[in-house]
Amino acid sequence: MALVLYQHPLASFCHKVLIALYENGTPFENRFVDLADEQSSADLLRFWPVGKIPILRDETRDSTIPETSIIIEYLDRHYPGPVSLVPEETNAGLQVRLWDRFFDLYVQVPMQKIVIDRIRPEGSADPHGVNEARAMLSLAYDMVEKQIDGKAWITGDAFTMADCAAAPALFYARTLVPFTEKRPGIEAYYRRLLERPSFARGLKEALPYFKFYPYKENLPDEFRPQE
Numbered sequence: 001m002a003l004v005l006y007q008h009p010l011a012s013f014c015h016k017v018l019i020a021l022y023e024n025g026t027p028f029e030n031r032f033v034d035l036a037d038e039q040s041s042a043d044l045l046r047f048w049p050v051g052k053i054p055i056l057r058d059e060t061r062d063s064t065i066p067e068t069s070i071i072i073e074y075l076d077r078h079y080p081g082p083v084s085l086v087p088e089e090t091n092a093g094l095q096v097r098l099w100d101r102f103f104d105l106y107v108q109v110p111m112q113k114i115v116i117d118r119i120r121p122e123g124s125a126d127p128h129g130v131n132e133a134r135a136m137l138s139l140a141y142d143m144v145e146k147q148i149d150g151k152a153w154i155t156g157d158a159f160t161m162a163d164c165a166a167a168p169a170l171f172y173a174r175t176l177v178p179f180t181e182k183r184p185g186i187e188a189y190y191r192r193l194l195e196r197p198s199f200a201r202g203l204k205e206a207l208p209y210f211k212f213y214p215y216k217e218n219l220p221d222e223f224r225p226q227e
Contacts, residue, residue, distance in 0.1 A: 003058055004031050006043075006056075007032070012111070017056070017068050019164040096160045096162045099165070100164075148188075
């Protein structure tokens with residue numbers, strides 16, 4: 001297999017890349033990474049010493065591609081399919097990249113801050129940082145509510161890389177800070193993302209791992225592990 005994705009099914013950033021791969025039916029090998037396992041970690045670190053997932057290995061080109069947005073752009077250029085996730089037109093492409101970064105920086109990052117704080121060792125919690133993260137999520141929701149008004153997807157009629165970023169970001173963020181009834185647009189957008197076959201497939205594959213999610217009690221009923 002030319003393409004190998006190093007990833008973990010519970011990791012939100014990995015879902016982002018999986019969506020892109022599944023959108024176009026791109027053949028790839030799914031390489032599970034267990035950072036707690038020395039051999040599994042070593043396999044990852046030899047390609048990307050930073051140790052962050054996902055990374056994509058292109059064995060045909062002997063290339064290692066890190067960082068989710070770069071991976072998706074790489075796939076769009078070198079392994080194109082029926083769904084173009086990054087428009088070639090300059091302004092449209094910039095809008096997609098903007099909202100892609102928006103979901104990564106202002107939804108994913110504060111979401112991860114809240115989750116990680118829950119599993120930090122006793123005495124090392126950061127309640128001030130968590131409050132800031134919750135405030136950022138609330139602000140981000142308001143901006144998404146305004147942006148999605150009148151659109152099927154975050155930048156318009158086409159599903160793009162920005163929606164690949166939005167889907168896992170909103171899925172996990174919603175378990176921490178609800179959208180509330182004052183944001184019907186983002187709730188409807190979230191439902192459309194859940195129904196997208198590429199995202200639904202990734203969530204189905206993650207089902208056995210949701211029991212390890214620190215806020216599993218807040219997951220939607222269909223994804224909540226049975227005790």
